[in-house]
C-alpha cells in the first residue's frame with residue numbers, strides 16, 4: 001500500500017492491540033463502515049454539443 | 053502548376069483545446085486546397101492532441117504531483133477551523149492529488165494503451181481507463197491551479213471575454229500550461245522549419261488563450277513569419293479581438309468564415325511581397341508605418357464546395373488520438389439549408405451562404421480517404437444533413453459498395469426519415485444520428501422557429517431506432533420564458549419514450565450576439581445585460597420577463613441530468629463516458645453492435661456493479677492503493693462544488709463568462725465545511741475516489757497487516773455473525789470500488 005502517512009506515522013499501538021480494539025467495536029456494532037463512492041456530476045460544460 | 057513549396061513553407065496548427073478522439077477537419081481542407089494551388093510544403097500540426105498525449109505521460113504527471121504538493125499543501129487548508137467556500141476547489145485538487153498521483157503516474161500509459169487498442173471494446177477495461185485519463189487531467193490541471201484542462205474544455209482563472217485578461221493569461225506560465233508545452237514541444241520544430249506563414253485554427257473559445265499564447269511565442273521566435281488565425285470562434289469575436297490593444301503582439305491577420313480562398317490569396321500575396329489589401333474576408337495589421345494599424349478588407353466569396361479537393365490528413369499523428377480506430381471527419385455541406393432557428397448562429401458564421409457537394413463527389417472522397425487511412429469510419433460534418441442528401445448519399449454509398457460506417461447531425465425531416473428511408477440509411481452504413489429536438493413544448497418550438505413538432509421528431513426518431521440507428525436528441529433548458537413545468541414536460545416526454553431516445557445532449561440556453569434572441573431580444577421577452585468590461589463579449593446575461601431565471605435554468609439542468617442518469621442506461625454510473633465521448637460510442641455501433649445490444653450491455657454493467665456480490669475470502673488492499681486521512685470530508689466538498697452557484701463562479705466552457713459578484717453569494721449560501729476526519733482511497737483498478745470513515749481506514753490497515761480478509765476475520769476473536777456480515781459487506785463494496793482486490 002502506498003500510504004506515506006501510514007509509513008511515517010509512529011506506531012502507537014501494536015497490531016494485536018489494534019485488532020482487539022477493532023474486534024470490540026465490531027462486537028458492539030460501533031464500527032463505522034460507511035463507504036462513499038463519488039459519482040462525478042456532469043456539468044453543462046461536459047456535454048458540449050461540439051464534442052466528439 | 054508552378055511548384056512554390058520549397059520557397060514557401062506553411063504550417064497549419066490546431067491549438068489546444070479540442071476533442072481528443074479524432075482530428076479536426078478545417079486544416080486538412082486548407083492543406084489540400086493550398087497544395088492543389090501549388091503550395092506543396094504545407095505541414096499540419098495538431099497541437100491539441102500532442103498536448104493531451106504529452107501531459108498525460110508519467111513524466112509530466114510526476115512533475116505535476118510535485119508541483120501540486122508545493123502549490124496546494126493539504127495541511128494549509130482550513131486554517132480558520134473551517135473550510136471556506138473559496139478554498140473548496142483547491143482542497144479538492146490537493147486531496148485528489150495526494151491520494152491518486154502515484155497510481156495515475158503508474159497507470160497512465162496503460163490507460164492510453166487501452167483506449168487506443170483492442171481492449172477499448174471491453175467496457176471493464178475502457179471505463180477505468182477513461183476515468184484514469186479524466187483524473188490524470190485533473191492532476192495535471194491542479195499543478196496550474198485554478199486552470200482546468202478537461203477532455204472537453206480549457207479554462208483559466210478569469211473570463212475569456214476581456215482582452216486584457218486573455219492577454220495576461222498568455223504570459224502567465226504559472227497557470228497557463230501551454231507556455232512550457234509550446235516552448236519545449238512545438239517551437240523547436242517550427243524554428244527548424246521556418247514557415248513563412250502560420251495558420252491557427254480557432255474553433256472553440258477554449259482555444260483562444262492557447263492560440264494567442266502560441267502566436268505570441270512564434271512571433272518572438274520567427275519575426276518574419278506571418279501569423280494568421282481563423283475558425284468558428286473567431287468568426288464571432290474576430291473584429292473585437294483585432295481591435296483590442298496588444299493583440300498585434302500575437303497575430304498579424306485574421307481570416308473570417310471559410311479559410312480556403314483567403315488563405316490561398318494570403319500565401320500568394322506574402323510570397324510575391326504584395327499588399328494584403330485586396331484579400332477578401334481578411335482583417336490585418338498594416339505595420340508599414342512602424343506601428344500596427346488595423347485594416348478591415350471587404351468580405352470575399354467562399355469557394356465552390358464541389359471544387360474542393362479531398363482533404364489531406366497527411367502528417368497528423370493518428371496513433372496519438374484517444375481512439376482505437378481512425379474516424380475520418382468529412383464535410384458534406386457548409387452552412388444550414390434551414391437557417392431559421394432563433395437561438396442558432398451556425399448559419400451566420402459559416403459561409404456566407406449554404407452550399408453542398410454532390411453525393412458522387414462525397415463518396416469519391418470518403419472512399420479515397422477510407423482506403424488511404426485504413427478505416428471505414430466516417431463522421432460527416434454537417435450542421436444538418438439536407439433533405440435531398442438523406443436519400444442521395446445512401447443510394448450512392450450502397451451503389452458503390454462503399455461499406456462505410458458513419459454518423460452525423462440531422463434536422464427532423466419527416467418526409468425523408470420514413471421507415472424505408474431510415475432502413476436505407478442503415479444499409480448505407482449510418483449508425484448514429486443526432487437531431488435537434490430542443491423541447492417538447494409546442495409554444496417554445498414555435499418561439500424558437502424550429503419548424504417541427506415534438507411528435508414529428510419522435511416519429512423520425514422511432515423510424516431510425518427501428519432501423520437500428522442510434523438516435524440522440526439535442527435538448528435545451530432555459531429558453532427565454534420557459535417555465536420549470538415546461539422543462540419538466542420535456543423531461544417526461546423523453547422519459548416516456550426512452551425506448552426510442554437513449555441519449556440526450558442537454559444544454560443550458562445562452563445568448564450570443566449573432567443570434568436572433570440577441571438582435572430581437574424584445575420579441576423573446578428578455579432584456580440583455582451588457583458587461584462594459586468585456587470587450588470581447590460574445591455571450592450575454594439576460595433578464596427574462598417570465599419563466600426561469602438563468603440560475604433556475606442551471607438548477608433545472610441538474611434536475612434533468614439526474615433524472616436521465618437514473619433512467620437512461622447509457623447515462624448510468626460510469627457508462628456516461630460513452631456518451632461524453634460520442635465518437636467512442638459510435639465505434640461500438642460501427643462494429644455492428646446494435647444500439648439495443650449496447651444499452652443492454654450498459655444496463656447489465658450498472659446492475660452488476662450495484663448488486664452485492666459474494667465476498668472472496670482472499671481479498672486484500674490493492675497493491676497500488678493510495679490512502680490518505682483528510683481533515684475535511686471529500687464528499688462534502690464535492691457536493692458543495694456541484695451546487696449550481698458554485699459552478700456559476702467559474703468561467704463557463706462555451707461562453708468563457710463567469711459571474712464575478714456571485715462569489716460572496718455562493719459563499720453565503722453554500723457555507724463553509726466543518727472539520728470531520730475521514731480517509732480517501734484511490735486505486736488504478738477502480739479509478740474512482742472512495743471515502744471511508746477513520747474506522748474503515750483502520751480495518752483497511754489491519755487487512756494489510758494480516759494479509760487477507762479471511763485472516764482478518766479469524767483474528768477478530770469473538771466477532772459474531774452480524775459483525776462478520778458487516779465486515780463482508782464492507783469488503784464487497786471496497787472490492788467493487790477497486791480498493792480491495794483478490795490476492796493470488
Ligand code: SF4
Nearest residue numbers: 388391392393396435
Ligand atoms: S439549429 Fe440546426 S436546423 Fe436550426 S438553424 Fe441551426 S443548424 Fe440549422
